[in-house]
Amino acid sequence: MTDSGPKLKLFKWLKIIISSFIVTVLLLLTIASIRTITLDVNVGLQLAQWEKTKHISLVIDHRQREELIENFKEAVRIPTVSFSETESNTTALLHFDRLLRTAFPTVFSSSLVQHENVANYSHLFWVQGSQPDLEPYLLLAHIDVVPASESDGWEAPPFSAKEINGFIYGRGTIDNKSPVMSILQALEYLLIKGYTPRRGFYIGLGHDEEVSGYNGSVNIARILKQRGVQLLFVLDEGLAILDGVISGLEGPAALIGISEKGSATVKLSVNMVPSHSSMPPRETTVGILAAAVKRLEDNPMPRLFGHGPERGIFENLAHKFGFPLKFIMSNLWLFSPLLGRILERKPETNAFVRTTTAVTMFNAGVKVNVIPSLAEAYVNLRIHSAQSLQEVLDLIHSTVGDQRVKIELVDGFDPLPVSSADEKSFGFQIIKKTVVDMFPAVTVAPGICIGNTDSRHFKDLTNDIYRFAPVWFKPGDAQRFHGINERISKKNYEELVVFYSDFIQNCDIQKLPEPHSSVHEL
Ligand SMILES: *[C@@H]1O[C@H](CO)[C@@H](O)[C@H](O)[C@H]1NC(C)=O
Numbered sequence: 001m002t003d004s005g006p007k008l009k010l011f012k013w014l015k016i017i018i019s020s021f022i023v024t025v026l027l028l029l030t031i032a033s034i035r036t037i038t039l040d041v042n043v044g045l046q047l048a049q050w051e052k053t054k055h056i057s058l059v060i061d062h063r064q065r066e067e068l069i070e071n072f073k074e075a076v077r078i079p080t081v082s083f084s085e086t087e088s089n090t091t092a093l094l095h096f097d098r099l100l101r102t103a104f105p106t107v108f109s110s111s112l113v114q115h116e117n118v119a120n121y122s123h124l125f126w127v128q129g130s131q132p133d134l135e136p137y138l139l140l141a142h143i144d145v146v147p148a149s150e151s152d153g154w155e156a157p158p159f160s161a162k163e164i165n166g167f168i169y170g171r172g173t174i175d176n177k178s179p180v181m182s183i184l185q186a187l188e189y190l191l192i193k194g195y196t197p198r199r200g201f202y203i204g205l206g207h208d209e210e211v212s213g214y215n216g217s218v219n220i221a222r223i224l225k226q227r228g229v230q231l232l233f234v235l236d237e238g239l240a241i242l243d244g245v246i247s248g249l250e251g252p253a254a255l256i257g258i259s260e261k262g263s264a265t266v267k268l269s270v271n272m273v274p275s276h277s278s279m280p281p282r283e284t285t286v287g288i289l290a291a292a293v294k295r296l297e298d299n300p301m302p303r304l305f306g307h308g309p310e311r312g313i314f315e316n317l318a319h320k321f322g323f324p325l326k327f328i329m330s331n332l333w334l335f336s337p338l339l340g341r342i343l344e345r346k347p348e349t350n351a352f353v354r355t356t357t358a359v360t361m362f363n364a365g366v367k368v369n370v371i372p373s374l375a376e377a378y379v380n381l382r383i384h385s386a387q388s389l390q391e392v393l394d395l396i397h398s399t400v401g402d403q404r405v406k407i408e409l410v411d412g413f414d415p416l417p418v419s420s421a422d423e424k425s426f427g428f429q430i431i432k433k434t435v436v437d438m439f440p441a442v443t444v445a446p447g448i449c450i451g452n453t454d455s456r457h458f459k460d461l462t463n464d465i466y467r468f469a470p471v472w473f474k475p476g477d478a479q480r481f482h483g484i485n486e487r488i489s490k491k492n493y494e495e496l497v498v499f500y501s502d503f504i505q506n507c508d509i510q511k512l513p514e515p516h517s518s519v520h521e522l
């Protein structure tokens with residue numbers, strides 16, 4: 001290394017600042033499957049210029065409050081668990097189907113709504129608009145959950161929907177039954193009040209998102225494609241409102257996911273004639289494979305921090321931070337290589353810097369005195385936005401660099417396209433307006449998901465996929481996702497119902513107001 005003195009000093013200085021701020025920020029943001037970093041585009045669409053449409057405000061009375069909470073708890077109590085791509089609790093999925101029909105009778109009987117089951121347990125609703133020339137959108141959510149066991153340390157049994165201090169506990173309270181139930185609850189109330197949308201929309205509820213959505217979302221997308229549907233945008237789960245999670249940031253931030261990392265599962269295998277352990281060859285299948293795996297671990301994928309949308313993310317949120325973070329984030333043209341090096345030191349933040357490589361399975365051997373003829377390993381990679389699946393495969397081949405190791409792609413896809421987030425972006429601006437109208441103190445900014453959702457199956461039907469629900473996340477809440485003590489407050493659940501009610505109605509404008517040009521502050 002040839003670091004000069006002053007440069008080294010600067011590095012140390014930065015290291016201290018950054019590790020106490022950004023690293024903790026990202027650390028908190030990167031737990032579980034769906035985490036983020038963000039950018040604020042500072043769009044100025046004057047609210048006064050928004051087209052006025054008939055607006056029904058949802059004033060939730062005492063009776064409705066009890067009703068909507070009871071419906072939601074019922075949903076949480078049904079263990080709609082996806083165990084694997086071939087195994088799910090179909091009994092529970094059928095119960096869930098029945099619950100939807102009893103909880104939302106108006107949705108299921110309205111002449112404006114067409115409902116169909118897809119792949120037996122998923123649901124597709126079409127809510128007809130009065131103005132068929134307006135391009136429809138899709139609200140997406142999923143009814144399955146990951147497994148949960150009380151013995152893992154839950155404060156309340158995971159399928160009890162028990163209330164503790166104003167929170168409802170249970171698997172699926174966030175991921176993802178709160179959107180499922182609140183979208184339909186909002187529609188139920190709107191229809192009861194005689195609402196007819198101008199812009200038609202779809203609601204898609206998948207039953208196997210947690211195991212990739214190959215039956216649910218894939219078939220919903222196929223049906224829409226067959227019918228020639230083009231979607232203005234898709235709104236799915238993903239990011240949330242972070243409150244006190246990003247240290248150094250003033251106020252809460254609603255992060256709207258505009259992209260997701262790609263993914264690849266690669267199988268490495270070595271095949272040789274079996275031999276007896278008393279006369280071992282110089283190299284065995286296990287030794288050859290182990291060396292290949294070690295080379296992959298020793299040579300991580302290139303550092304790409306600053307080459308994907310994450311650069312804009314930092315730069316655009318910079319104004320919400322104090323000095324010196326504001327300065328560092330505003331000058332990533334200078335600091336991104338350095339920042340990348342610091343971020344790569346921790347697994348949680350390394351995920352934003354590069355395509356990650358994880359060896360997840362390694363199998364060989366059946367008998368203590370037989371050298372196995374076959375050794376295989378599986379490697380799971382999450383692909384950075386600035387790289388393609390093919391580039392990643394090429395790099396694996398060159399890093400392994402051994403003809404005896406067979407390399408096969410089991411499953412994989414490119415990083416998702418980056419959805420628009422500017423002042424002409426209809427979906428983004430409607431989400432932003434709905435959030436800001438409800439929560440004026442919240443900063444709305446785009447973000448990136450490092451995990452995946454089943455909304456990717458809709459990428460041929462739309463240019464814009466957004467991943468967000470107005471669920472409030474405080475420090476520590478991210479670990480509840482797919483972890484223990486998943487919960488949502490009753491107040492927050494009610495906010496979701498109001499949010500979707502407002503959101504649906506906000507989509508009734510024909511087009512966005514013209515952006516106003518303003519002189520940007522420095
Ligand atoms: C998906 O569909 C296949 C074929 O019908 C079935 O065997 C499998 O169990 C289904 N999996 C889920 C999670 O729905």
Ligand SMILES: *[C@@H]1O[C@H](CO)[C@@H](O)[C@H](O)[C@H]1NC(C)=O
Pocket residue numbers: 078079081089091092093095
């Ligand atoms: C499946 O769901 C039903 C209720 O819908 C429940 O009684 C049953 O225990 C569940 N099975 C498993 C294996 O979780």
Ligand SMILES: *[C@@H]1O[C@H](CO)[C@@H](O)[C@H](O)[C@H]1NC(C)=O
Pocket residue numbers: 119120215
């Ligand atoms: C759907 O249900 C039918 C019978 O009701 C069954 O034959 C089929 O395998 C089911 N499909 C899936 C994907 O579970």
Ligand SMILES: [Zn+2]
Pocket residue numbers: 142175176209237
């Ligand atoms: Zn989910």
